[in-house]
Amino acid sequence: MRGDHRAHSTDTATGPPEPHSAGPRSPAEVREAVREALDNARRSRGPGATPDATAVGDVLLVASELTTNAMLHGGGVTAFEVIPGEREVRLSVSDRSEEVPRPVRDAGGPGSVRIGGHGWPIICRLARDIMISYLRAGGKRITAVVPLSPR
Structure with a gap:
């Protein structure tokens, strides 16, 4: 996954999800899992290992958007890591x-407000x-790597 920014792959992944796995039930559940994982990692690394608050917010937002997109457009979340x-x-x-996510083109003119279609551009x-x-x-x-330091 290192290399080109936003690398897309069509390789077949090796670990198929459980067919009956419900995955997370909400973006809030995913955010809680991310917070817990970050807290556990921070504790294991010791003092001074606290990531930038803005970067943590970015990670939580990407996790929420990936989950929301899977729920709205992907038939539900089957696995989360x-x-x-x-x-x-x-x-x-x-x-x-x-189906691969793609940005929604703006159909309205200047000053129009579009509802939805913002998640994938935020992730990217x-x-x-x-x-x-x-x-x-x-x-x-979909696997996204989000930096833990300010851009």
């Missing part, structure tokens, strides 16, 4: 759809790397 690193957090969300803006993998059992996994 958060892996905090020293300088970044890797978030993976799997869903039932094989805040994540350093993004990889999309198709799962053997069907569906896809």
Whole structure:
């Protein structure tokens, strides 16, 4: 996943999600799991390992948007994983759809307000790397790497 910014992959991922896995029930549940993982990582690294508050907010926002998109457009979340690193957090969300996210084009004129369609651009803006993998059992996994230091 290192290398080009926002690298997209069509490789088949090796670990298909459990077919009956409900995954997280809400973006709030995902945010809580991310907070817990970051707290555990901070405790294991000792004092001075607290990430920048803005960066933590970015991680929580990306986790929420990935989850919301899977729920709204991907047939539901089938798996979620958060892996905090020293300088970044890797978030993976799997869903039932094989459709790749794409930005929504603005159909309105100047001054129009568009409802929805903001999640994927937010993810692309805040994540350093993004990889999309198709799962053997069907569906896809989107993995986003979000830095833990200010941009």
